[in-house]
Amino acid sequence: MQLLASTLSVTRYRVQGKPAEPVMDTVRNGLKDQMIREIDNDPAQKSIGWTESARPFAPDFESAQFMFGNHLVFSLRMDKKSVPAKIVAKHVNMATAKRLADNGQSHLSKNEKRQIKDEVLHRLYTRVPATPNVYDLAWDMEAGVLWFFSNLKEANEELETLFSKSFRISLIRMFPYTEADLAAGLSDHQRDALKQSGPALFSGGGHA
């Protein structure tokens, strides 16, 4: 489990709302509906879905234990395939030469070139295995707080999209503005001051 690793990164979220009652059924169904789909031997380039933190490559949310104390612990898995551009170019070149020879043509139309490239990509992506990345999360439903164990921009964006799609509630990322506005316990007057604030100067050296 990534959560048990010796070094972690944490991005903090507030969860806006609660899943529909019965909560655990809603969560389990959301996880099952959006569970990661394997794309090896498939032409898809990318697959994103939920998986079990303890068994990221054999998830089964029917039997999985993902409740730990007050926290739900599960993972976002992102599988991606990549084929180097030079390999794509080589195979497109070979397929183009074959098409020209087979049909006795001297050149191909724009549509034919596009069709060849699509066929080549389809074939190559079917053969290339996907590289998986697994990111754990811990969701305290009582507190309405979620920690995502990655600071990567793409992983966080995918989390926000998938979470909302799966559970029909949204995540608010906590950064300086949202933390001050929603969690720092400021008075209404202080929150107004927050909205109107600009950078302070701590030295005569100029704006920082």
Add this chain to the structure above:
Amino acid sequence: MLDVSVAYNRYKFLGHEFLTWLWYMIDTDFEALQKADPEMDALAIGNRIVLENHRHNQDETITIRGDGAGLEEGVMALTKGAKVTEMHLIFRAGELEWRFSVKGESLSISSLKTPQTAKLESAEDIEGAVLEKIYLVERVVKLVEQLYAQFAKQRFDPDWDNKVVHRIMAWIRQGPAAD
């Protein structure tokens, strides 16, 4: 509520001010910081600090790293108007020690090393290990949140400019502890 990406970019200066304020507080008023975690025995700058200065539209980044590195260059950068954008911290409570970095613009935590947890002997140990790890992560998350709340209450108080900013300016002029 503002659009998220607009709010992120428009107010990221608050994260930089927070980390600069935190350096000032570590140096001058550790007792006040203990309100964030009454069991905290120490909070110190660790082995990396990044400062940025955007004055006169010229971006300057100063990175100080290494376990024995002094902060002289950082102090110099502060006097020129730079602010702290990233800070590695060491947090101690009793016999426990956490090491982690905070990035100002996102308040995200990285390179977090919690105190060691018990080794897993069997699958049945997983639940205990996860609960223990969540508790250890929570200590750091809550510390950062409480410190930021402490900063925010000062930052948006009418006394901010007249009192806190003046004290920070005086601290920078006189030269913060550089080790």
